[in-house]
Amino acid sequence: MTSRSSASGSPPSATTPAGRTPRRTPRPPPKRSPERTAQLGLAIAAPAWLAVVFLAIPLMALLTRVDWPNFFTDLTSPIALAALKLSALTTSITLLIVLALGTPLAWMLARSTGRWVALVRALMTVPLVLPPVVGGVALLAAYGRLGLLGQPLDLAFGITIPFSTVAVVVAEVFVALPFYVITVEGSMRSLDSRYDQVAATLGASPWRIFTRVAVPMVAPGVAAGAALAWARALGEFGATITFAGNFPGRTQTVPLGVFTLLEQDPDAAVALSVLMLLICVIVLASLRSRWLL
Numbered sequence: 001m002t003s004r005s006s007a008s009g010s011p012p013s014a015t016t017p018a019g020r021t022p023r024r025t026p027r028p029p030p031k032r033s034p035e036r037t038a039q040l041g042l043a044i045a046a047p048a049w050l051a052v053v054f055l056a057i058p059l060m061a062l063l064t065r066v067d068w069p070n071f072f073t074d075l076t077s078p079i080a081l082a083a084l085k086l087s088a089l090t091t092s093i094t095l096l097i098v099l100a101l102g103t104p105l106a107w108m109l110a111r112s113t114g115r116w117v118a119l120v121r122a123l124m125t126v127p128l129v130l131p132p133v134v135g136g137v138a139l140l141a142a143y144g145r146l147g148l149l150g151q152p153l154d155l156a157f158g159i160t161i162p163f164s165t166v167a168v169v170v171a172e173v174f175v176a177l178p179f180y181v182i183t184v185e186g187s188m189r190s191l192d193s194r195y196d197q198v199a200a201t202l203g204a205s206p207w208r209i210f211t212r213v214a215v216p217m218v219a220p221g222v223a224a225g226a227a228l229a230w231a232r233a234l235g236e237f238g239a240t241i242t243f244a245g246n247f248p249g250r251t252q253t254v255p256l257g258v259f260t261l262l263e264q265d266p267d268a269a270v271a272l273s274v275l276m277l278l279i280c281v282i283v284l285a286s287l288r289s290r291w292l293l
Contacts, residue, residue: 059277066274067267074271079264082249083257083272087234090165090253094172094233095226101173102180102229103222107210109181110188111196121185124178132238135174139243143170167244168251172233180229187221188214224287231283235276 067074074080109121127135143150143161153159161167191214199209215222237255244251246260254276261269 062270062273062277065270067271070267071271071274074265074268075275077261077265077268079248079252079257079261080268080272083252083254086165086168086249086251087253090168090172091230091233093169094176095230097169097173098177098180098229098233099222099226102177102225103184103215104210106181106184106188106225107214109185110191111193124181127175127178128182132175132236133242136171136239136242139167139171139174139239143167143243162243163245163247163251165244165250168240168253171239171243172236175236175239176229176233179232180225183225183228184218184221187218187224191217227283227287231280234279 075084105124109117109124130138140147140162142148143153145151145154145160145162150161153161161170195213195217196209199213204212234253235255236253237259240251240253241256241259246252246256248260252260254272258269258272258276261272
């Protein structure tokens with residue numbers, strides 16, 4: 001039979017004796033001449049390395065300005081120490097609020113459909129591109145003494161939020177919550193919805209599905225979002241100084257402490273800046289397989 005098919009010029013059988021279709025051999029990529037490859041690599045490498053150098057030079061310059069023998073002494077100056085303590089407190093509270101509010105919101109966006117979902121997602125991304133000072137002005141318009149919600153709170157309960165430690169937390173939540181929601185939503189959207197269906201058929205309520213099925217299965221994404229949100233809250237400056245002010249021990253966080261120390265103690269300002277740089281590098285390095293790569 002082989003000789004007949006060969007002699008008649010008919011194509012060979014499309015199926016194997018086992019009834020399976022044989023895989024087609026992929027075509028090799030087109031070959032490029034060495035000269036063309038070298039030109040393409042140089043055209044890409046030159047601006048790429050220029051971008052790396054552009055970003056690296058300021059960071060390296062910052063490291064060269066540190067008074068390393070007195071590094072820890074500078075970090076324990078009164079302004080730096082007070083700013084570190086306040087930032088540790090406010091960012092911890094911010095992280096708890098972000099976890100409590102952002103995780104259900106991320107789940108809702110990941111499992112809901114409709115035009116309102118796109119609107120809510122767009123609303124969540126606005127603080128990412130909004131100038132921080134504008135965010136602080138918006139917070140004043142909402143929670144200031146004459147604000148949309150601040151005035152009723154002040155008149156009814158005597159609660160004043162601006163220029164207090166609470167205002168620092170509010171500003172940090174405002175800028176950090178979108179980072180967390182976007183990160184966790186991406187992890188939850190990739191979670192197979194059949195897990196939800198199986199849990200529902202076994203009698204699990206929506207809250208139980210959320211807490212016992214969804215959150216544990218996307219724990220790495222939750223951790224990545226929490227780390228990014230915490231780092232963003234730690235570095236917040238514009239909204240904080242506009243909405244909370246710059247009062248030592250009450251609203252002066254680490255970025256505001258650096259701003260103040262630049263005039264009073266430049267060595268302490270550089271040391272505090274390098275500490276912030278090291279924290280950011282550690283956070284990003286820990287997320288390299290989850291977020292960066």
